Every structure is written in C-alpha cells, then in structure tokens.
Amino acid sequence: MTHSPSLTGCWNSPRHGTSYWIALWRAWLALTLLVSASTTGSAQVAGAIAVYPEKSSLEYTSTQQFTAYVPISPNTITWSVNDVIGGNASLGTISPTGFYTPPAVIPAANVLTIKARSTAYPSSVGSATLTVTKKYPWLWSASPASLKTGNFSVSFNGSNFAPDSVGTANGVDLATTYYSPTKLVVTGAAAAAGNIVFAVRQPGPGAVTGNTVTVPVTAVAVAVAVAPTTSNVILGNGQTFTATVTGTANAAVTWSVNGVNGGSSTTGTVSPAGIYTAPAVMPASSTVTVRATSVASPATYAQATVTLITPPPPVTVAIAPPAVTLQLGITQSFVATVTGSANTAVTWTVNGVAGGSSALGTITSAGLYKAPTVMPASATLTLRATSVVNPSSYAQATVTLIPPVTVAVNPTTATIALGTAKAFVATVGNSANTSVTWSVNGVNGGSVALGLINAAGVYVAPTAMPASSTVTVRATSVANPAVFANAMVTLTPPPPPTVSLSNARFLEQSSFGPTDASLAEVQQLGFAGYLQKQFSLPASVIPVPADNWVGALQQWQLYNFTVAPDQLRQRVVFALSQILVISANKQIYADAMLPWMRALSQNAFGTYKDLLREVSKSPSMGKYLDLANSMKPGLGGGANENFARELMQLFTIGLWELNQDGTLKFDGNGEAIPTYNQATVAQVALALTGWTYATAPGATPQAANYDYFGAPMETRPQNHATSSKTFLGATIPANQSVDQDMESVLTILMNHPNTAPFICTRLIRSLVVSNPTPGYVQRVANVFTATGGNLQAVVTAILMDAEARNDTPTVNGGRLKDPILHVSSFMRALGGHYNPGEQLTYLYGYMAQYPLNPNSVFSWFSPMYRVPKSPLFGPEFQIYSPTEATLRGNFFQYLLSSPGGDFVLDLTPFQAYGNDMPGLVEAVNQRMLYGRMPAGMKQALITAATPGYDAKTRIETVIYLTALSGQYAIQY
Secondary structure, eight states: OTTHHHHHHHHTOTTSOHHHHHHHHHHHHHHHHHHHHHHHTOSOOOOOOEEESSEEEEETTSOEEOEEEOOSSSOOEEEEETTEETEETTTEEEOTTOEEEOOSSOOSSOEEEEEEEESSOTTOEEEEEEEEEOOOOEEEEEESSSEESEEEEEEEEEESOOTTOEEEETTEEOEEEEEETTEEEEEEEEOSSEEEEEEEEEOSTTOEEEEEEEEEEEOOOOEEEEEOSEEEEETTOEEEOEEEEESSSOOOEEEEETTEETEETTTEEEOTTOEEEOOSSOOSSSEEEEEEEESSOTTOEEEEEEEEEOOOOOOEEEEESSEEEEETTOEEEOEEEEESSSOOOEEEEETTEETEETTTEEEOTTOEEEOOSSOOSOSEEEEEEEESSOTTOEEEEEEEEEOOOEEEEEOSEEEEETTOEEEOEEEEESOSOOOEEEEETTEETEETTTEEEOTTOEEEOOSSOOSSSEEEEEEEESSOTTOEEEEEEEEEOOOOOOOOHHHHHHHHHHSSSOOHHHHHHHHHHHHHHHHHHHHHSOOOOOOOOTTOBHHHHHHHHHHHHHHOSOHHHHHHHHHHHTTSOOOTTTOOBHHHHHHHHHHHHHTTTSBHHHHHHHHHHSHHHHHHTSOTTOOOTTSTTSOOOHHHHHHHHTTTSOSBOBOTTSOBOBOTTSOBOBSOOHHHHHHHHHHTOSEEOOOOTTSOOOSSOOSOOSSOOEEOGGGSOOSOEEETTEEEOTTOOHHHHHHHHHHHHHHSTTHHHHHHHHHHHHHTOSSOOHHHHHHHHHHHHHTTSBHHHHHHHHHHSTTTTOOSOOTTOOEEOOHHHHHHHHHHHTTOEEOTTOSOTHHHHHTTOOTTOOSBTTBSSOTTOBOTTSSSBOGGGGGOOHHHHHHHHHHHHHHHHOOBTTEEOOOHHHHTTTTOHHHHHHHHIIIIITTOOOHHHHHHHHHHHTTOSSHHHHHHHHHHHHHHSHHHHEEO
C-alpha cells in the first residue's frame, strides 16, 4: 500500500489516458493481492473494493450504472443504498448488477451512499457518493431581450421547467407563472440601468439552479401625471387626486399646495394619499396649485389647478301631490322638485323607511308609490322626499289608504270548442270605477295561440290546440289592478292537422326524419329551396372529448342525428360512412376517429375525389386499413395491400364491371367481368407507399412515425416505391413523388367507368330505395360523370329524381330503416331528440348497429345482401332478425315509458286526444305515417288501445304499435 500515493499522483498525469491508469491500477492491486496471498499462505485474499463512479450526480428521471472492482476471491458482492441492501422505494433501488433507479420522489437527504460489500468478507466495503437532483432547468433565452427600468414581464424559453420552477433575477426569486415544460413567465421590477442575470431554480429536495441568461436594462426617464388636471372645489369640501409615476419602480410622490408640502389652512391641505381639502375661507387668490413630485426624481412633477368656489345657496324641496287617497294595491306617482342646487336627486321614505316596505307600501327612486295589499295599523302614511345634496331639506306628502275593490266573473268555468266564442260578465264592487281589463293566461286581450278576448268580455277560442287544453280568462279591476277574478276554460281539440305526404317523404330521404319545423320549412321553400339552404349551412360541431373516449363521439353523433340543423349533411355523412368505413373496433380512442369524421362532414357536399383524398390521407384511415407506414419492397415488410384493395372494392369501382345504369357487364360466356385482380392490388399498393403519421408537436420526425392523429399523414420519400405502376389500363410514370402517385391513383379510379354507377347505387340505396331501377341509377351516374363527382349535384339528382318523388308506393320500392334511422326518425317525429352525453348508445349494439363501430370494412351489413327468399336487395334486413326486431320494440317502449336526462320526447300534441280514440289514431297517422295508415290498421289500433286505464297509456299504446308496424319500419 506504500505505492498508492505515487499511483494517485500518476492518475492525473496528462501524458496517459484514463484507461491506461485504470489498467495500471488493477495490475498493482493484483500484485498486492498475490504478495498478500504468498505471505499468508491462504487461498482467500482480502483487498480494497472500489466503486465507480466514486462521486456522481443524477437527475431523478435518469438511472446510473455502478461498477465495483473486487480484488477478493470469491468476488461476489451485495449492493446497498444508505446501507439498505437493494435500496427501497424512498431511497431508490439498486440491482444485483449495480443498476441504480431513483425513487419517484427525491428524498429530503438527497446525497446517498452506494456501497458494494463482499459477501465473503463483509468488512470489505467499497462506497460511492450519489447526489439525486431535480431535472436541470435549461434557460435558452429570455424575451424581451432587453428591458427598461420599471416593472417588467419576461418570458423564459427553455426546457425541463416544472410547475414549481422559480425564476430568479440576480439571485432573487421572482413571481413566476408556469405555462409548459418549455415556458415560464416572470414579473418584477428593474430599479436601475445595468444588467439582470436571469436563471431558473427547482426548489425542494434535490434543488438545482440552471444556467443564466443576461438581459441589459436601460434607464427610462421618470414622468409624473396627475388626474384630474383641473377641478372646482367648494370651500370646505374635498377633491381626490391621483398621481401616476412612470420610468421608475418607485411610484411614491410628495404632495404640495402652492409649493407648501401638505398645504396650509389658508390655501387648503393635501394628504399623502392626494386628498385635497379646501380652506373654509376664500384666500387672496381663488386659484391654487396642487403638485405631485416624484420621490425618485424630485425635479420631476405634475400639477393640477384648483378653482375654489363659494357654497351654493340653501336647498328647498317640494312634493306633488301633497296628499292622495289610494285603494290598497294601487300605484301613484309623486314628483319631488329641488331648488337651490344643480343636484336635484332625492331619497324617498315611507313612514321613515327608505323605499318603504311590503306592509307600508313601496316607493321607487323615481317616486312611484305602490300601496300595500293589506291595510296597515294606520290608514294614513307619510311619504318624504329628502335632498341628497342637503339631507336637512325635505318635503312630505300624506297618503290615506281605503279598502280594495272586488271583482266577480260569470261563468266561472266553461268548455269551448276551438274556433268558437263565449261571453263572460265581470261585476266590480266597492268602487265607482267598474271598468275591467280582460286577459288570457296573463296576456291582455289574449293571443292567437291562447284565444282572444275583447273589452266586452267576449272570448274567441284559438283554432289550434295550445300546449295546455285549459286556459284562464281573467277580469282585472282598472281602479285596483291587484284585484281580479278568473274563469277556467277547457278547450276541445281540433281535427288532427294534415301532413303533406310529398314533403314528409322528401324529408325522410334528406334528413333523419320530418319534424313540425322542417315540414313547415319545406312547405315555405319548396324542395329545391330547402336543399339549397341545407347545402349552405355550416357543418355541425364534432367536439373533442376531454378524456379521448370514443364513446363520447358515439353519443354526440346520435345527438347530431336528432338535433343538428344541417340534417341533409348528417344524412349524407351517415351514408358515406357506410361506404368509406372506419370502425371503433380498431380505432378505440376518439382522436383516432375524429379526422375521418371531420373529413366526411367537411367534404360531404364537395367532390368525391376530394373526399377520397382527405380520407386517404387521414391518420384514421392510415391506421384502420394500414396505409400508414406502408413501405416499398425491402423495407418493413413491403407494401401493405389492405387499403389498396378496399379503395377499389368498396370505395370506388367495386368487384364487377358495370354499365352506366348499374347493371352487370358480361363476357361472351355470360360471366360477370371482374374489375381488377391481385396484380392490380399490388400495383396500387406500391403507388400508395411512403405515407406515415404526422410528426407530433415537439417530436423529432422519424422514418416511420406512429399513432399521432392531430394532423394528416406526412410523406416519407425514402419509403416510397418510385418505379412506374400499371393498372386498369393506365400507367403511372416512374420517379413521381408520394403525393403525385396518390393523386394519379385517385384520378385513374375517378375516371374508371365503374365509379359513377357503383357509388351512385350505394348512395341511392342509403337515401331513397334499396332497389332503384337501372334508369334511376343511370340518370344519377350521368350527373356524377358530368360534374366530376360533385356530391352536391349527385345528392340533388338522387333526391329530385322522379322515382324518388313518386308518392305512390311501387312493388319493389322503399328501404328498411336501420336501427339508427328508425329510432332517430321516431324521436324527431315526437318532437324529441337525444341529449349530449346520453347513456343509451350501448343499446344499438344489441340491435347490431353500434354507432361508429361497424363489424368490418363492409359496415354493419353487406351492401349486396338480399331479402331472404327474394331476388331483391335489402342490405338492412341482414340485421333485422326476429331477435333484433324485438329489441327495437323494447327500445321504443323504453323511450315512451322512461323519460329522463338521456333524451327528450314531447307527447303533449296527443294529450288533447287521450279520450278520443279515432282522433288519437288519426293524429298518430298524420305525425308518423303522413296519412298513409290503412283503415284496417286504424281499427286494430283503436281496439288495442281503448282498454288503456288512462289517456297516457292509450297514447303510448297507439304510438308504440305504429312504430313497430311495417308501414313505419319501411321508408317508402
């Protein structure tokens, strides 16, 4: 051991590297051990254990590998932290191999001892010191880069900032606001020119202070401003002045009057707070100067001119009328006149009570007195008006109260048919004034909705039933408006209003079902006008769920289907979502679904090519059909073919070649002709390589990003197959960019003769009819082709076609409503809707149509599904088994019988018919079937509902059975 000092001295020699001295030291230790062994003659050797690194500092989010040199045989050791073997959750843990992991919370004593102890010779221990600190707060820059003297606010730009970070200026803590790990804002004051050295420190256990940034400070000239600058003050009165000092952190001033600090009794005094009090006697000059002088810069001041004026003459108050006699409950206006002052304001009291009281009567600041409704202890009261400027001046009026009038109405009850008239007579007692005013439900003269009543008491019932079938006719005394009498009027219902079948059918196809408001709008605007208005409406909001829960989007979608004003867009988006499918069964978070939902909503009335491009580039589709990180051969497994296949099979051209009218083309052998093959899929997949997720904010772009949904996908040219691609009779040239190749693919598919009839057939089936005639398809497909896939033109052609507007059902006409459309139209027909955040979405899963969560890329049902045992197409029948049909019925029953916070239904329009079964059935017929209910069905409903024990039960029975009927389940 005598050579250790010389070895330590050599260790720091600049002539050799660290590894050289480590090797030399180990050789020396080995030699020492050999000598010891030969001396003792024993196989066990004891030596000094060394732990590396000996001293270190570690941020608590990092880890540290320790190593030990053990010149002992056997050389096994145990590791400990502060003598705790393996450490613990408070000190941090250390593995058997010396790998140290800090605790989640920095210990108060953050300097730890790491030991390596020989298992053979426990007294042989090597140790190291480890300091655990908070993350080092880097301060990159401060903004602004220079300051002026006075108060400042500076933004720190850096990294590793935390909510408890504290900014310092020249070592002094500042008020600090945390914004993000890269931004702090500090505030303080610079008293003088020079430099401020800013830094950031992390307080508490493991405290650490980061690097510094120096910001120069230049002096700003001191300025003083006084407000007001002029004032007229009555002798003996006061005036408050304020002084504003800029250019220095010291805002203190000294106040003086005519140069005398604090003023004097002759010219008036001024307090340190700037409150000037005029003298009681006029001085030699009626004008004095009030000055505020900066304490920091005594040569700097500002001043105000005060003109002293003598007090005004005495104030007098008069009140009119000076005396009145009032009936209880009557109002009377009093006027107070103030002379001798420009301030004419007064305060009013009744028997000394400011503003009066319910027992004495009340009076407003404008002098409007209202007598009490009950006689007080004394029938004579005193009203007083007191001058605000001189409270010793007032005037009084006397009020004498007398008993109220009485009113009676005959008859007190009446039953009146809508549109008919009834005369009522009012008798007024205890008053010479026998006049009354008539009202209906509190509306003077009534209203068109409630019924009208004239001055003679003749009531004419409304022609339509109001919200309540009972109204109140009231006669109110003119002499005392607090006195009245009522008559209760029961209105009998009118015949149910007739609904336009043409308008209702049009809304069944262009929305999620007609409502009273939308029927009236179509009646006013016409079909074309309604469509134009719908096209012009902005897209309804799709909010971002705070917890990123996809269920919140499902709830909001159902809410929009039943409430959103842009119903046509909602219906078209619903149709498009079943063509360009994405499902929550893979996109389990809301942010992964939102880009696709917004692409459908924002492009629903644009061109189909633009929609395809937005959906293709969306990270939603990139994840769902694996287009994101699809790479050229040789990288990451090569080109993924999922999206390429569905782009053709489902999104554009379909499986089989079609005529323009949607019918199949056949070859010479009578076989359907495929539109593409596997080689086509491979070529399209190559053309679509080179896309990846967008780079998240603050992240470093990678060759293959993953799962960021905040922006459209980005291109990675290095992952793109740049060879030429040939498919569907067209060739994409070599060496095009990633974007160019995608645009070429979309152009080729849009120009393919199959796209127009294939997409138009899908849209017609979703909006109007499951089995459109070839002529219908061709007319719409021709519009698609002529407009380059303009969806606004295509939707107009679908809805305005003669087949869509034919109100007479055909043998093969109509389409089965899917569960979402069936329930949504039911709620809208009953004046209802879902509420945001409703908790019923899961019930659609029972009916095989969980919103935003179809089973596969083919959606909830196959677009090619046919009605069982029939050649007719009926896609929605695939999820309309007896079980699912029963579940729909259960859902309708729940909606009718369990009102709550999840939804709203309004059955009040039917309440008038609760005891009129033919009227009730006809009201439901008009509201839900638009007058198409067969006579046999009407009688069956009357028979089924009549035994109901109350009106509510009968109404719900008729509505429920109608909702379950084939007439309502099918959209004709």
